[in-house]
Amino acid sequence: MQDEILKFDLVEKEEVCGPVIKVMGVGGCGCNIIHDMVEAGIAGAELVSVNTDLKSLNSRMAHEKIQIGKKLTKGLGSGSKPEVGEKAAEEDREALEQQLEGTDLLFIAAGLGGGTGSGAGPVIADIARSMNILTVAVVITPFKREMEKSQKKIIVDEALKKLTEKVNNVIVISNDKVIENCENMRCSEAYREANKVLISFVNGLIGMVAKIGVQNIDFEDINTTLRERGKTFIGIGRAGGTDRAQKALASALNNPFIGEVKLAGAKHVLINFIGDIITKELSIVDELRKLTGDKASIKYGVVEDLSLGDEIEIVILVSGITEAIEIEVVNNAIDRFQKMELLAKQLVERDYENVDIPTFERYPN
Structure with missing residues (x-):
């Protein structure tokens, strides 16, 4: 009887394992992205919203909300000053740490150029980094x-620099792309389109x-790919x-x-096929390899989703692009320099061997 009770207790305490994923929207733009994600049913x-502006924070939907800098800003926002956003995040660093406890994958969503996103975003990135x-x-x-x-340019550049130093990868969309692709839309609709991409x-x-x-892509595949140094590309396409x-x-x-992205020299590629996938359609992996080169490690997953009907969706994650290209460029430059150095040495040595012969006779034409 005692054994049966112990077995029952073990079953009761069994926990469902799996990666804990969080998206933390920081500042007004970040909270808008979280709101749109909740609406989309992600x-x-x-989905967590973080802001210094209490009125804005309360007006947006989220699974969890954190007001930072209550003492510093009194809920009135950061006034487009990143130093205020930074101090606000430091004021509530412990609350942010508690929220991130146990997280395996974190997305920090923010608009740069203002106060809270530009100032608090890097602090949250620093906390996440300290927690690995x-x-x-x-x-x-x-x-x-x-x-x-x-x-504003100084604010954006400094915030982007700080984020790049602390996170594993950064995905950037410029509002200029919003004008290029949504010039005839209302401003609210155009900004929402940019949010949809992210x-x-x-x-x-x-x-x-x-x-x-x-066939699955597991969390460690994502972990390895996103921790790779260099430029990262994420692409999603759907067609029927x-x-x-x-x-x-x-x-x-x-x-x-x-915009245009060159994948040559990439180190890691993950491809997820979603829909009613036919085996021969997996051959596009070979087409992708032509773009990345033979050195890329490529893995694909297949998720059956009949709700897409005739359409299929492909999600691509590529990393290590810039680093590989830079190494190739440097190696080529070194090779050219060594060849030039050798040629110069040969010319000098030839001149010294024939030092008694006048120059016009050594090089008649």
């Missing part, structure tokens, strides 16, 4: 015309880990009909909000 992650949390920053930067000869990236990565498939896999791949590689 599953598989806890895999962290990706997804940020939106202001229009170039806003930053010309202004303090949300799709985050949701795509969450889906790689959270959705169980016929004839050659839908090729069309979905082309769509994933050509996001108008990101």
